[in-house]
Amino acid sequence: MPKPEKHLFVCTQARPDGHPRGSCQNKGCAAIAEEFWYQLQERNLFGRIQLTNTACIGPCGVGPNVLVYPDGVMYSGIAKGDVGAIIEQHLLGGTPVDSLLAPADMWS
Numbered sequence: 001m002p003k004p005e006k007h008l009f010v011c012t013q014a015r016p017d018g019h020p021r022g023s024c025q026n027k028g029c030a031a032i033a034e035e036f037w038y039q040l041q042e043r044n045l046f047g048r049i050q051l052t053n054t055a056c057i058g059p060c061g062v063g064p065n066v067l068v069y070p071d072g073v074m075y076s077g078i079a080k081g082d083v084g085a086i087i088e089q090h091l092l093g094g095t096p097v098d099s100l101l102a103p104a105d106m107w108s
Contacts, residue, residue, distance in 0.1 A: 001047065002047055002048075004047065004048060004049055004050040005048050005049065006048070006049045006050070006068060006069065006070075006071070006091050007049075007050040007052065007068070007069040007070070008036060008049060008050065008051050008052065008066060008067070008068055008091075009052050009053075009054045009057055009066065009067040009068075009069070010029060010032060010033040010036060010051070010052070010053050010054065010064070010065075010066050011024040011029055011054060011055070011056060011057045011058075011063060011064060011065040011066070011067075012024060012025055012029050012030065012033060012053040012054065012055070013025060013029075013055050013056040013057075013060070013063075014026075015060075021060040021061070022060045022061055022063070023056075023060060023063070024056075024060065024063035024064040024065055027063050027064050028064060028079070028080070029063065029064040031080045032064050032066070032078060032079070032080055032083065033051070033053055035080045035083040036051055036066075036083055036087075037051060039083055039084060039087055040087070043087065045087075045091075049091055054067075057074070058074060058076075058102070058106060059076055059102060059103070059106045062076040062077050062102065062103065062106075063076060063077065064076075064077070064078055065078075065102065066078060066086070068086075068090065068091070068096075071090075071096070073090070073096045073101070074101070074102035074106070075097070075100045075101060075102060076100070076101070076102035076103070076106070077100070078100055082097070082100055085097050085100070086100065
């Protein structure tokens with residue numbers, strides 16, 4: 001298997017309803033992970049782009065969260081409909097989707 005150009009980590013953290021931190025699972029992350037899988041498959045990008053479901057990767061209150069490596073770019077609050085833009089503009093085009101970026105103060 002060749003080394004992938006990009007690695008996507010989709011947070012699928014589950015916590016009980018009412019947990020103070022919330023969770024990406026309660027915000028629809030499963031549909032987002034499935035959409036990434038489907039679109040990567042449709043575009044024949046497996047091998048170039050690695051997709052991994054992961055536990056908590058950060059700001060639960062603004063999830064669902066997706067982290068792109070090696071770029072170090074975090075997307076937050078994304079919806080299933082945002083997946084195509086992330087693939088086209090960022091993963092293939094090299095430019096992050098500014099409107100979907102995690103809040104800058106999250107990294108402080």
